[in-house]
Amino acid sequence: MKTILSFLCISSLLLSTAQNLLPSDSQMIQSSLEKMEQMAQTSPFKNLVFKNIGPTVMSGRVVDVDINPADPTEMLVAYASGGLWYSTNNGTSFTPIMDNASTINLGDIAVDWDSRTIWAGTGENNSSRSSYAGIGILKSTDWGKTWNPPMLTDSHHIGRILIDPKDTDHVVVAVTGPLYSASDHRGIYTTKDGGANWEKTLFATNMAGFIDLAAAPEDFNVLYTASWEKDRKAWNFDGDGAASAIYKSTDAGESWTKITTATSGFPMGTNVGRIGLAVYDARTVYAIHDSQFRRAKEDAGTNKKEGQNLSKDDFKSMSKENFLQLEDQRLNTFLKQNGFQEKYRAENVKNMVRAGDATPLDVAKYLENANTQLFDTPVKGAELYRSNDGGTTWNKTHDKQIDGVFYSYGYYFAQVRVDPSDVDHVYVMGVPIIKSDDAGKSWMSISKENVHADHHALWINPNKRGHLINGNDGGLNISYDDGATWIKNNSPAVGQFYAINFDMEQPYHVYGGLQDNGVWVGAHDAREDRSWHQKGQYPWETIMGGDGMQIQIDSRNSDLVYTGYQFGNYYRIDRNKEQQTYIQPKHELGESPYRFNWQTPILLSSHNQDILYLGGNKLHRSMNQGDDWTAISPDLTQGGKEGNVAYGTLSSISESPFQFGLIYTGSDDGLVQITKDSGASWNSIKGDWPANLWVSRVVSSQHKKERVYVTLNGYRFDDFTTYVYKSDDYGQTWKSIGEALPTAPANVIIEHPKKGNILFVGTDNASYISTDTGATWELLNNGMPPVAVHDIKIQPVANDLLIGTHGRSIYTANLDALELLNDKGFAFAKIDKTRASSRYGSKGFMWSERPEPKIKLSFYTKMPGKVTIEVLNEKGKTIYENAITTDQGLNFYTYDGTVGAYALKRFDKEHQPEKADNGKYYLPKGTYSVKLSGNSSTTAQELIVE
Numbered sequence: 001m002k003t004i005l006s007f008l009c010i011s012s013l014l015l016s017t018a019q020n021l022l023p024s025d026s027q028m029i030q031s032s033l034e035k036m037e038q039m040a041q042t043s044p045f046k047n048l049v050f051k052n053i054g055p056t057v058m059s060g061r062v063v064d065v066d067i068n069p070a071d072p073t074e075m076l077v078a079y080a081s082g083g084l085w086y087s088t089n090n091g092t093s094f095t096p097i098m099d100n101a102s103t104i105n106l107g108d109i110a111v112d113w114d115s116r117t118i119w120a121g122t123g124e125n126n127s128s129r130s131s132y133a134g135i136g137i138l139k140s141t142d143w144g145k146t147w148n149p150p151m152l153t154d155s156h157h158i159g160r161i162l163i164d165p166k167d168t169d170h171v172v173v174a175v176t177g178p179l180y181s182a183s184d185h186r187g188i189y190t191t192k193d194g195g196a197n198w199e200k201t202l203f204a205t206n207m208a209g210f211i212d213l214a215a216a217p218e219d220f221n222v223l224y225t226a227s228w229e230k231d232r233k234a235w236n237f238d239g240d241g242a243a244s245a246i247y248k249s250t251d252a253g254e255s256w257t258k259i260t261t262a263t264s265g266f267p268m269g270t271n272v273g274r275i276g277l278a279v280y281d282a283r284t285v286y287a288i289h290d291s292q293f294r295r296a297k298e299d300a301g302t303n304k305k306e307g308q309n310l311s312k313d314d315f316k317s318m319s320k321e322n323f324l325q326l327e328d329q330r331l332n333t334f335l336k337q338n339g340f341q342e343k344y345r346a347e348n349v350k351n352m353v354r355a356g357d358a359t360p361l362d363v364a365k366y367l368e369n370a371n372t373q374l375f376d377t378p379v380k381g382a383e384l385y386r387s388n389d390g391g392t393t394w395n396k397t398h399d400k401q402i403d404g405v406f407y408s409y410g411y412y413f414a415q416v417r418v419d420p421s422d423v424d425h426v427y428v429m430g431v432p433i434i435k436s437d438d439a440g441k442s443w444m445s446i447s448k449e450n451v452h453a454d455h456h457a458l459w460i461n462p463n464k465r466g467h468l469i470n471g472n473d474g475g476l477n478i479s480y481d482d483g484a485t486w487i488k489n490n491s492p493a494v495g496q497f498y499a500i501n502f503d504m505e506q507p508y509h510v511y512g513g514l515q516d517n518g519v520w521v522g523a524h525d526a527r528e529d530r531s532w533h534q535k536g537q538y539p540w541e542t543i544m545g546g547d548g549m550q551i552q553i554d555s556r557n558s559d560l561v562y563t564g565y566q567f568g569n570y571y572r573i574d575r576n577k578e579q580q581t582y583i584q585p586k587h588e589l590g591e592s593p594y595r596f597n598w599q600t601p602i603l604l605s606s607h608n609q610d611i612l613y614l615g616g617n618k619l620h621r622s623m624n625q626g627d628d629w630t631a632i633s634p635d636l637t638q639g640g641k642e643g644n645v646a647y648g649t650l651s652s653i654s655e656s657p658f659q660f661g662l663i664y665t666g667s668d669d670g671l672v673q674i675t676k677d678s679g680a681s682w683n684s685i686k687g688d689w690p691a692n693l694w695v696s697r698v699v700s701s702q703h704k705k706e707r708v709y710v711t712l713n714g715y716r717f718d719d720f721t722t723y724v725y726k727s728d729d730y731g732q733t734w735k736s737i738g739e740a741l742p743t744a745p746a747n748v749i750i751e752h753p754k755k756g757n758i759l760f761v762g763t764d765n766a767s768y769i770s771t772d773t774g775a776t777w778e779l780l781n782n783g784m785p786p787v788a789v790h791d792i793k794i795q796p797v798a799n800d801l802l803i804g805t806h807g808r809s810i811y812t813a814n815l816d817a818l819e820l821l822n823d824k825g826f827a828f829a830k831i832d833k834t835r836a837s838s839r840y841g842s843k844g845f846m847w848s849e850r851p852e853p854k855i856k857l858s859f860y861t862k863m864p865g866k867v868t869i870e871v872l873n874e875k876g877k878t879i880y881e882n883a884i885t886t887d888q889g890l891n892f893y894t895y896d897g898t899v900g901a902y903a904l905k906r907f908d909k910e911h912q913p914e915k916a917d918n919g920k921y922y923l924p925k926g927t928y929s930v931k932l933s934g935n936s937s938t939t940a941q942e943l944i945v946e
Contacts, residue, residue: 059474397441570614
């Protein structure tokens with residue numbers, strides 16, 4: 001953050017040169033950056049350091065890689081929400097080089113390796129649920145030490161950046177645009193003066209941005225770009241449209257011609273989906289198409305021979321008579337395999353159909369939800385086309401469909417690469433990554449056992465056949481044998497957490513659910529280094545696959561864990577017995593299926609750890625650990641909307657610790673509800689906030705029975721306002737407490753378990769603390785980049801703050817120093833005991849680093865200035881002294897336990913410290929006093945060395 005202020009003074013001038021910008025958007029970005037920078041400088045908590053505790057091995061989503069063509073061991077890796085990382089040793093280790101920028105959300109990067117200039121397109125180019133918007137194009141001419149002011153600030157998401165190899169001030173950018181709303185700022189933009197001025201040279205529609213851009217390797221004048229029409233809503237995603245097409249430029253992006261025409265052979269129409277491009281030379285181009293055209297009936301898998309297993313679709317048109325004639329064994333096989341409740345077996349279901357209480361269609365509907373509909377959609381999916389005449393004509397490279405690569409969510413992939421050394425050697429990225437040696441006629445998978453399934457980036461070494469560097473949802477992999485084997489290169493802590501939690505063990509464990517990487521658990525103090533390679537066991541372990549979601553741990557037995565994956569698929573896990581029990585509530589046959597949010601909320605009652613709550617569109621309660629469920633509410637949402645994404649679902653649940661059955665719920669469509677009688681009656685409690693916002697958190701206070709907090713998130717409407725509210729009367733009236741926060745959607749709010757006046761808030765780019773119940777806020781960012789904070793917890797025994805980020809794994813900081821906050825002006829925390837050792841300062845085993853004590857001194861000063869630190873022996877004689885400059889607020893100093901040589905005579909001869917190998921003297925056993933002097937005040941604490 002320290003570099004932001006240095007360029008903001010000139011940002012208004014540079015931003016005015018960008019074309020098609022709304023001043024209000026530019027001003028909003030600038031104002032928010034200024035506010036965050038000011039808070040970073042003045043926060044009384046700016047010295048509270050956060051430590052990243054991982055995990056790292058599962059990594060996070062890579063969106064781009066850029067490799068030094070002169071030295072392939074030097075690379076930059078861009079993560080969707082984890083920033084930009086640099087390696088000079090073939091991915092063995094990485095250093096973040098974008099943490100000082102004002103965002104680390106990335107869609108694409110471009111690098112001029114000769115001048116060491118980096119162009120970063122902020123805002124992910126995928127259209128995922130957690131594809132965060134950016135602030136435009138950032139540029140660094142000093143390899144990430146500083147970043148220029150953002151350009152094209154209304155772009156939201158960047159598809160691709162190209163640098164002219166003969167004129168590096170000439171840059172062409174594909175702007176995808178906002179994820180959830182229309183925008184005239186989509187288009188192709190060019191600059192010829194390094195970003196000082198921009199010109200929009202191509203525009204399709206306000207719903208069709210540009211997702212890919214590629215140049216002929218031998219001639220930058222020849223460019224191809226792909227537009228993509230999409231309409232994403234919280235309840236529906238249409239990833240296709242008539243405005244999806246391919247364009248060509250022969251003058252380096254100055255002008256463009258649409259080349260997918262009625263005579264070109266490339267698909268046209270409303271079902272054209274995302275298109276990815278790969279250019280071998282000026283005339284040879286590949287285009288991967290996520291075709292949303294429907295398959296012919298014979299290809300859709302609907303024909304079924306007698307005796308084959310039944311499918312859901314069989315019941316959609318089945319008559320009552322034909323249903324009753326089904327063999328019981330065949331019907332029971334279907335019912336069991338598809339998870340119908342035990343009471344729904346062939347004889348019972350047939351009786352219901354005979355009596356008119358159910359129909360065959362109800363059997364199909366029983367299994368319908370947004371997730372199954374998404375995967376059941378019979379679209380063509382991945383199709384590869386090739387042009388040999390510069391895009392004038394196109395031919396599909398294969399006869400049959402390429403199944404098992406895009407499924408029905410090619411919007412997340414649709415990228416193709418061609419080997420620069422072989423025009424017929426092609427790679428397509430999806431689930432999994434596949435390759436073809438015959439120009440796309442036949443295919444084989446090159447995903448292996450240590451490679452994540454979802455693929456987004458690929459670099460092919462033009463000088464060494466088979467050398468690949470691949471970026472996927474699970475990080476980075478390198479292959480030297482064309483995908484036969486892969487090296488995993490996951491050392492950055494870039495996990496994308498949705499939710500975190502802790503248990504009450506000593507040492508306690510941290511749990512977390514991750515985007516596309518399951519649920520993991522590890523000791524909070526686990527060493528995050530490479531020593532696990534030698535031991536053979538990583539200190540964190542996975543306990544659930546899929547997209548990891550919320551976690552609840554039984555406080556009586558931490559082996560009993562409740563967690564799951566997307567759309568409410570939850571399990572009760574007995575880790576000791578290695579047992580998993582599926583516990584999702586089931587609707588009744590003939591009843592509308594329950595709707596479950598992508599991040600379905602669950603909650604163990606603090607009053608009884610056998611009682612579990614789970615939110616669909618109704619609130620469900622189990623009195624026996626999830627074995628049986630009762631819906632204790634009507635539909636607590638606005639009723640859902642027609643679409644292919646589950647919507648009209650509960651997104652948050654909170655029960656008051658003061659009263660069993662005093663429960664609040666929040667929904668993804670803007671409703672907050674309360675029951676005071678365990679669900680017998682419900683009331684909607686509405687604040688002065690916009691309708692239909694996603695309720696990201698509702699929290700019943702631990703300190704005041706009548707108090708409740710709500711955060712709402714407008715991300716899915718491209719509304720980035722910070723909505724945070726408090727009520728002291730069960731939600732009858734509300735007060736906004738988020739207006740002073742920098743602009744960013746709010747994801748979470750929590751109270752300190754012991755101090756009701758202390759609150760924490762996490763937004764899409766930072767975390768904050770309030771010590772006056774939300775009247776004022778201070779930034780918490782020492783050690784953390786501007787990353788999305790999805791969850792915050794406080795382990796009450798250790799008093800550790802845990803921050804779950806969606807891009808940089810988990811951070812922690814101890815909160816004991818908050819006890820020092822007072823109006824007296826000077827306070828010094830109790831010092832932990834330490835140990836004397838003859839090993840201090842000695843040469844370690846096998847030349848390891850010399851150990852030294854780390855005695856942490858924590859103190860609070862109301863005014864900044866100089867403070868003198870003195871260590872005195874039992875006789876009151878000074879044996880160590882140092883003067884430091886302190887900040888207003890909390891200050892921390894690590895004393896290395898050394899004694900000045902001048903002070904040796906102040907020890908008795910029998911207790912006099914001996915010189916260590918490093919020439920220093922360390923405290924022997926004894927009782928000492930540490931004195932702080934400053935601000936016209938003096939305070940001291942005892943230091944015991946055992």
